[in-house]
Amino acid sequence: MFRFFWCPHDFDCCLIPWFHGVQTSRKLVNLDEVKVARFMQIVRQVRGTLSAAMASKFNVVFVLGGPGAGKGTQCAKIVEKFGYVHLSAGDLLREERAKPGSEYGELIENHIKNGTIVPVEITCSLLERAMKESSKNEFLIDGFPRNQNNLEGWNKQMGEKVNLKFVLFFKCPLEVCTQRCLDRGAAGSGRSDDNMESLKKRFDTYMNATMPIIEHYEAQKLVRTMDATKGPDDIFAEVENLFS
Numbered sequence: 001m002f003r004f005f006w007c008p009h010d011f012d013c014c015l016i017p018w019f020h021g022v023q024t025s026r027k028l029v030n031l032d033e034v035k036v037a038r039f040m041q042i043v044r045q046v047r048g049t050l051s052a053a054m055a056s057k058f059n060v061v062f063v064l065g066g067p068g069a070g071k072g073t074q075c076a077k078i079v080e081k082f083g084y085v086h087l088s089a090g091d092l093l094r095e096e097r098a099k100p101g102s103e104y105g106e107l108i109e110n111h112i113k114n115g116t117i118v119p120v121e122i123t124c125s126l127l128e129r130a131m132k133e134s135s136k137n138e139f140l141i142d143g144f145p146r147n148q149n150n151l152e153g154w155n156k157q158m159g160e161k162v163n164l165k166f167v168l169f170f171k172c173p174l175e176v177c178t179q180r181c182l183d184r185g186a187a188g189s190g191r192s193d194d195n196m197e198s199l200k201k202r203f204d205t206y207m208n209a210t211m212p213i214i215e216h217y218e219a220q221k222l223v224r225t226m227d228a229t230k231g232p233d234d235i236f237a238e239v240e241n242l243f244s
Contacts, residue, residue, distance in 0.1 A: 064213070066174060066203065067202045067206065070180075079140070085130075087131070093126065115202045120152075147212075151216065166223070167223045176228075224242055
């Protein structure tokens, strides 16, 4: 009687005699045990390959919330305690805008003043460059993705290069966010968009474009929601549980 089994030396299927075992090198070998051993070897190899692939990717946490929800404050605390690198999409765009001779400077300035979203290709390129230039592999990306186009562009350009751990969402009523931004502007934040006219446009963008992205990630069980009406220390007491 013959029976097929997976050869322990390669993936070719071999036809060999089968009774209750086979005499090989003076030992009785059960072919089912050989198959199981080979299968487990393959599993270990696949796990090793996947682990290596994951290790080579950037580990990312998206940080989302309305203007003035406290994203920057909480990111600073996470950086201090857990060693993440904080990448603000808005800050990267503002820095690029300020660079002498930047090919994107004028375009970015117009979008920021109008409260509209900068083309995703520019934002993704700036984020990728910042991650590659860092010596670390754990990143907080705040204020991105902000709309469906951002999401699609990110998935296309960066989807295979990152491991998205979760989305940290700071939930805060618009009236609270508005007052915080106005107070920040009055205190000299230096941001050209901390004024009522720009805020109205930013909030419209947030409600109509960013909230659907949060809902998209909620459907994937990736969103961790924080009550951003609390004080910074109270919020962080909850946030740090996610990173511990």
